[in-house]
């Protein structure tokens with residue numbers, strides 16, 4: 001099997017609260033800080049930066065104040081001039097880019113693990129733009145090996161050559177951990193434990209990598225987002241006229257076939273899946289996506305292989 005050698009990891013960042021109503025990261029980051037204080041430098045083998053990304057939104061227990069922070073990490077927004085009318089999240093994105101980046105530079109942190117929740121029944125999903133980043137695939141495989149009490153899936157956003165706009169894209173390797181189902185503004189201990197296991201597993205992997213051990217490559221199954229489906233809407237008011245069908249609710253990552261029920265209208269009519277190609281729905285009925293015009297994403301499934309990896313220790 002092919003093997004690549006990469007520099008040892010120098011800095012890892014764990015970020016919570018990019019969305020101020022996704023509570024797991026908001027609870028986990030202070031816990032990691034407590035552990036770091038207690039154990040000192042010996043807590044983790046790689047220097048760890050912890051961040052609560054959107055303090056104003058966290059205080060308001062709202063996804064954002066002026067603008068979705070997790071859509072602000074593009075070059076034009078990161079380099080835009082700041083005035084008193086600048087949305088809060090644009091200012092905050094620039095601060096975070098100074099702290100963790102600059103994006104695309106040698107100085108950027110090696111890994112950002114960005115912690116999110118979903119109201120959809122998605123187990124632990126790793127969401128990434130990293131199509132060819134062997135570190136990302138290695139981390140995913142490690143999470144899948146370590147965490148067995150909940151499904152662990154890798155979702156690749158199928159948008160290159162569009163520039164990645166989310167916080168984790170500031171790092172050399174960005175990984176977003178999305179755990180659900182959890183309502184907005186709510187902390188569930190079972191979801192917290194899954195996220196904690198996920199973070200521990202990533203840190204565990206960085207330790208093994210930095211020790212210089214060869215970590216075997218392999219194959220992973222990935223979900224590639226192909227398109228997003230909106231709710232049927234009233235053409236006049238723009239309001240949704242149907243909800244996710246009960247047979248589809250909570251069935252994230254199932255395979256939808258033509259004719260399967262997808263929506264149930266207020267008047268009781270079932271609307272079916274009309275795509276020719278069977279695809280896997282995810283982020284089904286995500287609360288944050290109502291305003292974005294997304295009822296669920298549709299993904300295809302593919303197996304990708306990735307090389308063995310070893311840190312350069314010389």
Ligand SMILES: [Zn+2]
Nearest residue numbers: 019022116117
């Ligand atoms: Zn989020």
